[in-house]
Each structure stands twice: as C-alpha cells, then as structure tokens.
Amino acid sequence: MTMTATPSKPWAASAKDRAIDGAIFVGSLLSSYLLVFLTALKGKLAYFVCFFIAYAIFTTVFKGIQRGNAAAKDALVNSLVAIGAIVTVIPAASILLTVLQKGLPGISFSLFTNDMSLATPTDPLSNGGLLHAITGTLTLMVLALIMSVPIGILTALYLTEIKGRFTGPIRFLVQAMSGVPSIVAGLFILSAILYPITKGYSGFMGALALTILMIPTIARTSEEVLNLIPNDLREAGTALGGTQWRTVAMIVLPAARSGLVTAVILGVARIAGETAPILLLTGGGDKVNPNAFTGPMGSLPYYIWKSFNAGSPEAITRAWAGLLVLVGLVLILFTTARFLGSRKVSK
Numbered sequence: 001m002t003m004t005a006t007p008s009k010p011w012a013a014s015a016k017d018r019a020i021d022g023a024i025f026v027g028s029l030l031s032s033y034l035l036v037f038l039t040a041l042k043g044k045l046a047y048f049v050c051f052f053i054a055y056a057i058f059t060t061v062f063k064g065i066q067r068g069n070a071a072a073k074d075a076l077v078n079s080l081v082a083i084g085a086i087v088t089v090i091p092a093a094s095i096l097l098t099v100l101q102k103g104l105p106g107i108s109f110s111l112f113t114n115d116m117s118l119a120t121p122t123d124p125l126s127n128g129g130l131l132h133a134i135t136g137t138l139t140l141m142v143l144a145l146i147m148s149v150p151i152g153i154l155t156a157l158y159l160t161e162i163k164g165r166f167t168g169p170i171r172f173l174v175q176a177m178s179g180v181p182s183i184v185a186g187l188f189i190l191s192a193i194l195y196p197i198t199k200g201y202s203g204f205m206g207a208l209a210l211t212i213l214m215i216p217t218i219a220r221t222s223e224e225v226l227n228l229i230p231n232d233l234r235e236a237g238t239a240l241g242g243t244q245w246r247t248v249a250m251i252v253l254p255a256a257r258s259g260l261v262t263a264v265i266l267g268v269a270r271i272a273g274e275t276a277p278i279l280l281l282t283g284g285g286d287k288v289n290p291n292a293f294t295g296p297m298g299s300l301p302y303y304i305w306k307s308f309n310a311g312s313p314e315a316i317t318r319a320w321a322g323l324l325v326l327v328g329l330v331l332i333l334f335t336t337a338r339f340l341g342s343r344k345v346s347k
Contacts, residue, residue, distance in 0.1 A: 103324030143207035152218030186277030201283030209277035225259030
C-alpha cells in the first residue's frame, strides 16, 4: 500500500518572498514616476500604464533569474492577467466615482417628491425634481415586462421543450435581435405605429420599443436556464402520466423559477438606461402622467438628456443627480439578478 504525503498546512509565501514582491512593487512605482517625469507622457493614465509595464518587466526578469525560463513565462502571464483585470475594473470604478462626486450635490428629498411642471432645468436646485422621470421609467419597465416576459419565456420553452422545425430560425433571429441597436427599434415603432396609427407620443410607444430590446435577453437567458433542468424530471413527469404541457407547467417551470426571475431582471436592467427609443417615442413630459397611452411621458434618460442640453450649472447638476439615480437603479437590478442567479436552479 502506497502512502501519499499530504501537506500539513496550506502553502504561504515566506517573509523573503513578500519582501521581494514589495520591493518590485515599490521599484515599479518609482519607475513609473521617473518615466513620466523624463518623457512627454502626462496624466494619471500615463502613470498607470508605466507602472503596469514596469511591474511586468521586473517580475518576469526577477523570476527568470531566480527560477528559470518557465517561471519567467509564468510570471509574465500572471502579470498580464492581473493587468487585464485591473484595466477592466478601473473604468467602472472611475465612472462610479465620477457619478457619485458630481451627482450627490444635486440629491435632496424634494428631488423625489416634485416634478418639473413648474420649473425649468436652469432653475435653482430647490425647484422641481425628477418624480415624473422616476414614475415614467417605472411605468415603461412595467409595460415592457408585461409584453416581453410571456413572449420571451414562451420562446425559450419552444426552443428547449417543443424543438419544432422552426427551432433553428427562431434561435438565429433571437441571437440577431440581441445585437440590434436601440435606435433601430425606436425608428421601427416610429415608422410602423406612431406615424401611421397613433400619431402621438406616449409611454406605450416607448414601451413597445423597449419590449423589442428586452425579448432577446429574456429568451436567451431563459433558454440557458431551462437547459440546466435535468431530463430526469421531464421523464419522471411523463412516467407519471402527465402530458408535456403539464410536465412543463408543474415540474420544469417551478424548478427553473429562480433562473427565470434572474432572466427577467437582466431584461429590465438591459432597458433601464436606453435613451434613443425614449427620445423618439415618449415626448419627454415634465409632469407625472398616470396614463401611459396618452400624452408625453417623462423618464430618467430623457430627464438627463434634457438637463445636459440646457447647459447651465444647475442643469448639469440636475443631470448628474438623475444619472446617479439611474445608475443606482441599474446596480440594484444587477445585484438582485446576481443574488438570484447564485441560488440553485432546482430545489
């Protein structure tokens, strides 16, 4: 019987290794400052780029001298991976910090209780608010949900459960629709429905365009979730005498419930910040409109666009405040989707 040795504790870097890593970090930092000082490179981006390049070079050279070519290649790849991860995080962190820095001065309690019916974007921040924009955005989302969720889930069920002769073309169209620019959806509703039929702006027109953008996200995510459901559950339902639709309705869908909810939330997050269809179809009202089928309706993207166009310091602050609220809404939706997606698909 062969005995296999097992380590008594996890490997940990020694004090010497940590000191070397610290020295490489400090040397890379000093090198970046020296390069920026001696060359024409300027700005924070130049410091970051020079630091990453110096760190990768120093790490690779030192590991190569200490442990050979294989260790040098491994260190180089690790450095490139770390640089890629940091470069990915920096823009997102910069956007969030900028939005917080410029949006917080415009946030107040009155901002959420008043609309812009008696104010203009250039008025003092104490006048008006974005109540009409928040209610309009929520109304558009609810209408888009009502129209897109049944279509998206039924499409996913056809692709995973029915698997008819049109499965290939439908899957291709769903994937193609995922890449359709939002302005195309807005122009389609504008030319096909608004001009020839309704002849007036409304929240419902904007919701139709958002539905077109939302369906592919829900359909594709729901399809992936339904494919994760074990076939044993379907076979068990059939063995118990259930028809296909009863098996799907009573076994498959309940098992995939959390995943389908995640698909819906991702679909909502996909359309929360869409601007082009809203500008074309809703009219951008300045007061709360409870009727989505008649009259202009405000929304957060329209509010932000209109405030930035006004150009005054007060209007710019209003725009950043609206952008902060919109970013917060999208982050909440994505966090919720992440939480639900981390749960088990079936119980």
